[in-house]
Amino acid sequence: MKYNTVIFDFDYTLADATDGIVSSFNHAFSELDLASYDIESIKRTVGLSLDEAFVQLTANEDKALRNRFKILFKEKADEVMSKNTVLFDDTISTLRQLKRDGLNTGIVTTKYHYRIMETLNTYGISDLVDIIVGGEDVKAPKPSPEGLLLAIDSLNSRQNNVLYIGDSLVDAKTALAANVDFVAVTTGTTEVKEFSQYPCIRILKNLSELFDR
Incomplete structure (x- = not known):
């Protein structure tokens, strides 16, 4: 990668x-x-x-x-x-693999920051996520690139070294606005043909496929 x-x-x-x-x-x-x-x-x-x-x-x-x-x-x-929040079956294994590979990880969402922390703490995996940018952390919600750019800056990364993964067209638009590569997952309500309107590096059925060569 x-x-x-x-x-x-x-x-x-x-x-x-x-x-x-x-x-x-x-x-x-x-x-x-x-x-x-x-x-x-x-x-x-x-x-x-x-x-x-x-x-x-x-x-x-x-x-x-x-x-x-x-x-x-x-x-x-x-x-x-x-x-009532349940992580997908491959969420924890995906995050662990990324950390084993030495990558920075983050979450950028319109959901409240503290609510994400509650879920991560419930599952005991807060150490697998380096940065969270929630809805209350920005002035403009996605698809504004503000939150994604804030996360990138906080991790001292550069846009060409960042991959954003999401399930909606809002996420695809956010990545495009931030000038970062985007991978779509069809675990939400957005279908492959809808994602095809945007520059997706890959379109996955689930997070596990991220590691398929």
Whole structure:
């Protein structure tokens, strides 16, 4: 591998938090007297900021309503998200292999930084990730390259030595904006043909395939 740094998205790239995400969304919608949404509709918003996800689902751009939604979402997520987050079967082995190979590792996500730490600590693998950039660590969410560039700078790496791995078109756009190579995984809701619109080094069915020659 020509890279010295591999950075990941989180939801549907390293982990599945569907139950926590869906319950947090629909709790907030219920409190706001808005219609609930089915699992697949909500899953398709994962990777977007909460503001963007709210607008995509409801077609309502009212700022005050969005802000109330975010507060309600966070309150419920604090109760249910971490205990309903499950790492994919090959996440830990992938991170361990990268560390054995001497690579820097990171996570850049729209999810809260502290929530990622909760999951890593639950699995006892916080030592396998060198840097986390969460939604509260940046001014502009993905696909802005701000978070990815912040992680690269923090690791004293260079863009041409960095690989970003993600499951959504938001991730593909982020890598393109940051001028780093991108590998797509189809463990989320985005299909191969959709990724083909963007410059992907590879499109994988799962993280384990990263090490296939």
